[in-house]
Amino acid sequence: MKNNKIWLVSATVFVSLLLVVIIMAAVMRYASTTLLERDAEHTALFWAEFVGGSVRDLDTLLMQGELTDRAHEDLKRFQRVQEVFRFKMFNREGHTVLVSDDLDNPADSQPTKSSIGHGNDNVRNMVLGGNNVILLERNPVNANRPAVYSEAYVPIRRDGQIIGVVEVYVDQADRTARIERAFTLVAGALFILLSAIGLIIGLIILRRIELERLADERMRYLAHHDALSGLLNRMSFNEALHEAVWRHEAGGPVFSVLCIDLDHFKEVNDTLGHGAGDEVLRQVGERLRSLVRHGDRVARLGGDEFAILQTGVAAIDDVSTLAERVVELLARPYDLGTDTIHCNGSVGAAVFGVDGTTEEDLMHKADLALYRSKAAGRGTFSFYDEELDKQLEARRMLTSELRTAIGTEQFTLHYQPQFAPDGTTLKGYEALLRWKHPTLGAQMPDQFIPLAEDTGLIDPLGRWVLRTACAQAALWPDELSVAVNLSAAQFQQGDLVEVVARTLDASGLAAHRLELEITESMLMNNTQLVTQTLARLAAMGVQIAMDDFGTGYSSMAYLWRFPFDKLKIDRSFTAHLASDPKVNLIVKSIISLAHSLDIRVNAEGVENASQLEILRTHKCDEIQGYLLGRPVPDDQLVHLRSTAAVTCDAAALQAMDGSAPA
Numbered sequence: 279m280k281n282n283k284i285w286l287v288s289a290t291v292f293v294s295l296l297l298v299v300i301i302m303a304a305v306m307r308y309a310s311t312t313l314l315e316r317d318a319e320h321t322a323l324f325w326a327e328f329v330g331g332s333v334r335d336l337d338t339l340l341m342q343g344e345l346t347d348r349a350h351e352d353l354k355r356f357q358r359v360q361e362v363f364r365f366k367m368f369n370r371e372g373h374t375v376l377v378s379d380d381l382d383n384p385a386d387s388q389p390t391k392s393s394i395g396h397g398n399d400n401v402r403n404m405v406l407g408g409n410n411v412i413l414l415e416r417n418p419v420n421a422n423r424p425a426v427y428s429e430a431y432v433p434i435r436r437d438g439q440i441i442g443v444v445e446v447y448v449d450q451a452d453r454t455a456r457i458e459r460a461f462t463l464v465a466g467a468l469f470i471l472l473s474a475i476g477l478i479i480g481l482i483i484l485r486r487i488e489l490e491r492l493a494d495e496r497m498r499y500l501a502h503h504d505a506l507s508g509l510l511n512r513m514s515f516n517e518a519l520h521e522a523v524w525r526h527e528a529g530g531p532v533f534s535v536l537c538i539d540l541d542h543f544k545e546v547n548d549t550l551g552h553g554a555g556d557e558v559l560r561q562v563g564e565r566l567r568s569l570v571r572h573g574d575r576v577a578r579l580g581g582d583e584f585a586i587l588q589t590g591v592a593a594i595d596d597v598s599t600l601a602e603r604v605v606e607l608l609a610r611p612y613d614l615g616t617d618t619i620h621c622n623g624s625v626g627a628a629v630f631g632v633d634g635t636t637e638e639d640l641m642h643k644a645d646l647a648l649y650r651s652k653a654a655g656r657g658t659f660s661f662y663d664e665e666l667d668k669q670l671e672a673r674r675m676l677t678s679e680l681r682t683a684i685g686t687e688q689f690t691l692h693y694q695p696q697f698a699p700d701g702t703t704l705k706g707y708e709a710l711l712r713w714k715h716p717t718l719g720a721q722m723p724d725q726f727i728p729l730a731e732d733t734g735l736i737d738p739l740g741r742w743v744l745r746t747a748c749a750q751a752a753l754w755p756d757e758l759s760v761a762v763n764l765s766a767a768q769f770q771q772g773d774l775v776e777v778v779a780r781t782l783d784a785s786g787l788a789a790h791r792l793e794l795e796i797t798e799s800m801l802m803n804n805t806q807l808v809t810q811t812l813a814r815l816a817a818m819g820v821q822i823a824m825d826d827f828g829t830g831y832s833s834m835a836y837l838w839r840f841p842f843d844k845l846k847i848d849r850s851f852t853a854h855l856a857s858d859p860k861v862n863l864i865v866k867s868i869i870s871l872a873h874s875l876d877i878r879v880n881a882e883g884v885e886n887a888s889q890l891e892i893l894r895t896h897k898c899d900e901i902q903g904y905l906l907g908r909p910v911p912d913d914q915l916v917h918l919r920s921t922a923a924v925t926c927d928a929a930a931l932q933a934m935d936g937s938a939p940a
């Protein structure tokens with residue numbers, strides 16, 4: 279296509295130039311002929327006039343054909359004058375009376391009976407009719423003559439009557455050469471100019487063709503690719519899928535589809551802006567591309583949804599290996615220049631022939647598997663399995679139940695005590711949400727809080743928790759505090775500070791008695807928004823605690839960013855405290871580090887006396903866990919020293935809390 283156009287342009291330019299050259303040559307020839315004829319006429323007239331005026335007995339020669347001695351003498355002087363190298367004289371009838379060649383030996387003079395115009399009657403009639411006639415001769419047959427000369431016929435008059443005709447031979451070789459040289463120069467310059475113009479026009483046209491081609495290519499690229507990530511778009515991915523099915527049916531290899539979704543990507547967009555969101559998507563695209571083998575296809579299906587078509591699957595391990603690598607690679611931090619953020623990806627995989635036998639079916643199954651990954655806590659991968667549909671359905675149902683439960687009496691708060699390391703001094707409680715569904719029974723927060731976060735229901739639910747916790751805590755003894763868990767979504771609305779202030783005001787609870795627990799993941803992605811909000815809350819006197827410390831990627835990094843009042847060591851550390859010396863060392867270091875930053879430390883999930891003992895020696899500030907008390911409803915709180923609880927047996931503890939141990 280492009281080559282054709284280039285050929286066409288080149289041919290057009292070439293033909294145009296050729297045409298210009300031909301026309302120029304013709305014009306040159308015509309102009310030089312005209313010039314030469316005019317010059318010959320001029321010379322001949324001048325010569326004839328001179329001859330007519332100064333040759334004696336010219337009349338006798340022309341009218342009677344007799345060359346007198348005087349005429350011979352005079353004419354010999356005019357035989358060669360300037361460019362005139364020969365002449366002939368004719369009488370009134372047009373017959374030759376003298377040829378200049380004969381002047382040298384007049385004895386032989388026997389004028390040939392040639393006539394004007396070498397027998398051309400037209401010329402003869404014109405000359406005898408009184409006109410000058412010029413005949414230009416180029417490359418004459420006679421080698422003794424100049425290369426270019428003119429034969430100019432000029433009538434000679436006496437008293438207005440034509441008495442004869444002279445034919446003057448004018449040598450024009452020199453002049454022709456000069457004219458041709460001048461013309462060649464002009465033509466050369468003109469040719470160069472035109473060639474340059476032609477070249478420029480040609481280049482402009484070629485450039486335009488090139489631009490058109492690029493635009494065309496870009497259009498075609500955009501039709502098949504996602505502009506942001508450069509990956510295939512949904513349409514192209516479907517085509518690739520279609521082809522893979524077709525190949526498989528023709529005996530080709532087994533393939534799988536991996537559906538990938540970024541966890542909490544919306545938060546990145548909402549808090550850091552779309553520019554940052556786009557950058558993350560671009561980097562995700564790059565990472566995915568770097569993972570796949572030749573022949574595999576990577577696509578962005580839209581938003582934060584990606585997909586991989588993995589070809590040549592020999593064993594199920596091939597799929598899980600790739601899926602695990604996707605999860606691992608996407609979990610690495612994203613460098614956005616000013617910020618570094620974390621954004622996990624969840625992956626759902628389905629294998630053709632095993633999980634689905636049509637394109638639609640396979641995509642659907644991979645999608646369901648993706649949901650399963652999300653439900654399993656995100657940042658993970660799952661295969662499709664038959665159970666999936668049921669689980670998914672249950673999840674949908676639970677979401678809709680959750681929606682209707684808000685604003686009803688189905689929610690309550692349980693409070694878990696927090697003690698000083700002596701195990702007896704009660705310092706406060708952590709409020710933990712409970713949902714008792716009329717038919718489904720007790721639902722644990724780990725199951726429904728993520729649902730509430732995904733659907734935006736966390737906002738009204740979170741406000742209810744805050745209101746209830748503050749109102750109930752306001753009735754407790756003054757020295758006891760209440761800790762409330764916050765979700766990332768609660769920061770997004772932008773009115774958290776006002777909500778807290780109003781709630782404190784309405785409940786009458788002193789600000790320093792309220793403690794807000796946030797997790798590291800909230801800081802990871804919305805550092806600015808969250809730290810600013812926290813700073814305003816802290817300024818109000820509210821305590822801020824970092825929850826689940828040690829479970830994130832870079833816990834330490836966030837400790838510098840915000841002056842926390844408290845740090846809660848995650849119960850996964852506590853669980854291994856007594857059994858694993860390394861964990862023991864880590865916990866010891868965390869506590870000493872926190873103390874050096876003036877941060878108090880709470881250890882969660884303390885279930886036995888040896889854990890308590892170790893934490894005590896490490897100078898942990900606060901103990902929370904089943905050993906000292908399970909979460910119980912407000913009306914069961916007695917705000918007592920925990921000695922009773924410490925001595926209680928496990929069954930009694932179980933009975934205190936409606937919930938099963940996590």
Ligand code: C2E
Pocket residue numbers: 694709710711722723724727740743763764765825826849882883884885902903904905909939940
């Ligand atoms: P969390 O903030 O880490 O809360 C502590 C969890 O550990 C609670 O589970 C508690 O019952 C459990 N736990 C306490 N002591 C022990 C122990 O000795 N051993 C063991 N194995 N577990 C212990 P729960 O109540 O199921 O809450 C789970 C998570 O749900 C909480 O983790 C918190 O992240 C979230 N959550 C609970 N209530 C709320 C709420 O009102 N708002 C928000 N946003 N999240 C909440």
Ligand code: CA
Pocket residue numbers: 708763795825
């Ligand atoms: Ca907590």
Ligand code: CA
Pocket residue numbers: 825826846848849882
């Ligand atoms: Ca915790």
